Every structure is written in C-alpha cells, then in structure tokens.
Amino acid sequence: xxxxxxxxxxxxxxxxxxxxxxxxxxxxxxxxxxxxxxxxxxxxxxxxxxxxxxxxxxxxxxxxxxxxxxxxxxxxxxxxxxxxxxxxxxxxxxxxxxxxxxxxxxxxxxxxxxxxxxxxxxxxxxxxxxxxxxxxxxxxxxxxxxxxxxxxxxxxxxxxxxxxxxxxxxxxxxxxxxxxxxxxxxxxxxxxxxxxxxxxxxxxxxxxxxxxxxxxxxxxxxxxxxxxxxxxxxxxxxxxxxxxxxxxxxxxxxxxxxxxxxxxxxxxxxxxxxxxxxxxxxxxxxxxxxxxxxxxxxxxxxxxxxx
Numbered sequence: 085x086x087x088x089x090x091x092x093x094x095x096x097x098x099x100x101x102x103x104x105x106x107x108x109x110x111x112x113x114x115x116x117x118x119x120x121x122x123x124x125x126x127x128x129x130x131x132x133x134x135x136x137x138x139x140x141x142x143x144x145x146x147x148x149x150x151x152x153x154x155x156x157x158x159x160x161x162x163x164x165x166x167x168x169x170x171x172x173x174x175x176x177x178x179x180x181x182x183x184x185x186x187x188x189x190x191x192x193x194x195x196x197x198x199x200x201x202x203x204x205x206x207x208x209x210x211x212x213x214x215x216x217x218x219x220x221x222x223x224x225x226x227x228x229x230x231x232x233x234x235x236x237x238x239x240x241x242x243x244x245x246x247x248x249x250x251x252x253x254x255x256x257x258x259x260x261x262x263x264x265x266x267x268x269x270x271x272x273x274x275x276x277x278x279x280x281x282x283x284x285x286x287x288x289x290x291x292x293x294x295x296x297x298x299x300x301x302x303x304x305x306x307x308x309x310x311x312x313x314x315x316x317x318x319x320x321x322x323x324x325x326x327x328x329x330x331x332x333x334x335x336x337x338x339x340x341x342x343x344x345x346x347x348x349x350x351x352x353x354x355x356x357x358x359x360x361x362x363x364x365x366x367x368x369x370x371x372x373x374x375x376x377x378x379x380x381x382x383x384x385x386x387x388x389x390x391x
Contacts, residue, residue, distance in 0.1 A: 125291035181226035298348030326356035
C-alpha cells in the first residue's frame with residue numbers, strides 16, 4: 085500500500101474565507117501576512133526534562149514521601165549527558181506519570197518540555213500547553229500501557245516556529261469514532277486487526293498540511309473506512325468477478341477549493357486479486373478551519389484523467 089499526497093488548489097478569490105487560509109494581506113496590501121497554519125497530529129504524548137535542575141527537583145520531592153512515591157530511575161543523574169540519556173529512555177514516561185500525577189508536583193509539570201512522538205518514538209512536535217485542563221490531559225496520557233497504540237492522542241492546534249504546536253485540544257483516539265473500530269464486532273478477527281494496523285500506520289505524517297490533516301482526521305473519525313475495506317478484502321462475493329477479494333494498494337489525498345471552502349478527498353484504491361480491476365472510494369473532509377469535519381464519509385469515486 086502506498087500513500088500519495090496531492091495539493092490541487094485552484095487560485096482562490098481574495099474575498100473568500102478559503103483565500104484567507106491560503107493568502108492573507110494587511111489592509112494596506114503592502115506586506116503579505118502569513119495565514120494561520122494548523123496541525124491535526126496523532127501520536128504519544130511524552131515529557132522531557134529541559135534542564136538538570138528540574139530533574140533534581142522532582143527526584144528530591146520523591147524522597148519526601150513513602151517508598152511508593154520514590155522514583156529510582158531519576159537517581160544518579162548528575163550531568164547533562166546523563167540527563168540527555170534519561171530523556172531518550174523509552175520508559176521514562178512511566179516514571180514521570182508516577183511523579184507528575186501527584187498534586188505537589190504540579191508546578192514541575194508546568195515546567196516540563198511536552199512533546200508528541202509518532203508510533204516509532206520519533207519526536208514530531210514540541211507542545212505548548214496553555215491551560216491547566218490540557219496539562220492534566222498530558223499527565224494522564226503518560227499513564228498508558230507500553231506499546232498500546234489505542235493510547236495515542238490527537239493533538240489539534242496552531243503551528244509555531246521550530247516544530248512547535250500551540251495546543252488547542254487533546255483527544256484520545258479511543259474517544260473518537262475510531263473507538264467503535266477497537267470494540268466493534270470485527271475487532272476479534274485477526275484479518276480485521278491486521279487491516280486496521282496497516283491503515284492506521286499512515287498516521288505517522290506530521291499532520292501539518294491540509295492533505296495530511298484530512299488523512300489523519302479520516303483515520304480516526306471514519307469507521308466506515310475499516311468496515312468497507314474489510315468487506316472488500318475479505319468478504320467478496322464468491323460468484324463475483326473477484327472471488328478472492330481486493331487489495332488496498334494506494335491511498336491518495338487531493339485538496340481543492342469548493343466555493344469558499346477548502347476540501348480534501350481521501351481516496352482509497354482497491355485492486356481485484358482475480359481481475360486486476362481497480363475500485364476507488366473516497367472520504368471527503370472539510371479542512372478550511374482549525375477543526376476538520378466530515379463532508380461525505382464513503383462514496384465511490386471515479387478519478388479524472390486530468391488529475
């Protein structure tokens with residue numbers, strides 16, 4: 085399965101809302117102003133110590149309580165090299181949850197460097213956390229089981245310089261319609277689980293363009309993608325042209341202007357195992373503003389030869 089990202093944006097009218105997403109200018113039209121750029125990214129929320137002093141503060145606080153509150157992983161971190169090694173430890177989040185989840189360490193949590201990593205533990209973004217409620221969600225996100233992909237979070241916000249997001253919302257993927265996929269009738273079937281894993285692996289994109297925002301939104305807000313993919317791949321009619329089913333061979337995202345809205349077609353291409361014939365289906369998403377929404381969940385699609 086391959087992924088193709090295509091931006092097909094018509095030249096916008098300057099008075100439209102969509103035009104303001106693509107190009108914005110000061111009232112005197114002398115100096116162009118960059119439009120807001122949004123992110124809809126998926127991954128694991130983690131925290132790092134920005135300096136040795138903060139690490140020592142959390143460790144010393146842990147010694148003031150019972151044995152249950154102590155954090156032995158933080159012991160003997162005495163220089164910046166050791167601190168960097170600690171920050172790279174893939175199990176650090178478990179220790180931090182134990183420490184930062186205590187009310188007395190709330191002030192330390194405010195000073196931590198919060199980051200979003202993809203499913204391969206590669207850092208995508210630094211997170212700016214503006215509210216106490218969002219900070220609570222970040223701390224809670226550290227309390228996950230190891231390698232639990234259902235514990236990933238959707239982070240929505242405005243892009244800032246240096247791969248930073250000013251966070252507006254944090255939502256567990258399990259709380260989105262994707263939760264129906266995790267707990268639906270087909271969840272216990274190995275073929276269905278493998279298909280879900282294959283499709284959700286597309287979420288490693290940074291979600292920082294209109295096309296990749298639409299893709300990430302579709303993966304976690306449109307259960308029909310998984311249900312229909314499973315039907316095409318494993319429940320094909322035995323008396324039909326492709327009794328052995330179809331294979332998902334490509335996912336393409338094409339953005340375009342629709343009136344004063346910016347929309348994206350997330351297109352899934354399936355190839356018949358017996359005939360080689362292709363079927364195309366799309367999910368249509370509005371990505372004009374910071375929060376995407378579904379326009380059409382699932383419909384057959386005929387690609388244009390001009391695309």
